[in-house]
Amino acid sequence: MVKPSIFSKDYEKQMKRRKRRIVFIGCLSIIIIVFAVMSVKGIFEEVRKDMTKNLTTTDKKDVKTIDPKNSEKEEPKKTETKENGKDKKPEGYDIHLSDGKTITAVYEVKDNNKLFKEIAPAENNVSYSMSPSKQSMVVFDNKVQSIILIDVNGNKQDVTNPQYTSTSGTVISKDSQLSSQPDYIWCSSPKFIDEDNIAYISQLPWLGKTTKYIWIENLKDKSHILVQGIEGEDITLGDLTDKGVTVTSDGRTVFLDASGNISE
Incomplete structure (x- = not known):
């Protein structure tokens, strides 16, 4: 702002206007500066709040809640059931x-x-x-x-009776009988009676009947004996008990021992 000449006849008026302008500009500058400071402060405050919020959220995700009662306990380890990704x-x-x-x-x-x-x-x-x-x-x-x-x-052997000899002396082989009659039950459901004997179900000694019977095989001498007194259309062999193996024949339950004895 140009300072008026002291030789001007309007010097006094010009000086007063000059002082008012200076005061006005000064006040305006202060106002602008105050607004600028407040604006900058507001921006920083918003930034600070956002940063605080983000940090708080992150901390909550990362921090695990600890139960003082269980602080010394560890999660049980899972038993390894796989090896190299396979069972x-x-x-x-x-x-x-x-x-x-x-x-x-x-x-x-x-x-x-x-x-x-x-x-x-x-x-x-x-x-x-x-x-x-x-x-x-x-x-x-x-x-x-x-x-x-x-x-x-690990020793294995097939202990199936390979053939049956009838009372008349006719020899019937397992393979030929199953080849001619695939649904025939030559043997089924073997069960241990004791260490040396097993029981199994068969349609032997008859070829033209559907009745089932119980046979006992001695695993030492490979002998096969027909159990007398048990026959039926529906026979199952169950658990081994102190009385022998459980046999259910057409709804009747009995117990069979290794000697072929039947008890109820």
Whole structure:
């Protein structure tokens, strides 16, 4: 702003106007500065609030709630059931069935002794039975009607009766009978009665009847004996008890011991 000349006749008026302008500009500048400061302060306050909110949210996500009562407890570790991404195979002996499936006779070790436990996988629904000592197991191969005996050392043998000799002396082989009559029950559902004997269901000694009977096989000498006094259209072999193996024949339940004796 140009200062007026002292030689001007309007010097006094010009000086007054100049002072008013200076005061006005000064006040305006102060107002502008105040507004500018307030605006900047408001912006920083908003930024601060946003930052505080974000930090608080992040902290809540990262911080885990600790229960003072359980602060020293750890979550139980899961038992490893897989090996290299695959289901861990149980200890046992593989048995290849005639339908192409492979099952495992699973055993466990107790006091340095192997004891049979089960057949795996269970969903194959294979009929089997373990001896009282769990040192032996019989498995039924349904497709070819074969009874497979296996011991805890992995030794396997087919103990199915290969042929039947009638009272007249006629010899009937298992293979020829099943070939001519596939639905015929040569043997089924083997069950241990004791360590040396198993019971099984069969339509023998008749070929033209649907009646079922119980036979006992001695695993040592491979002899097969027909049980007298048990026959029926619907026969099942159940659990082994102190009286012997449970037999249900057409609704009647009895117990069969290794000698062929029947009790109720």
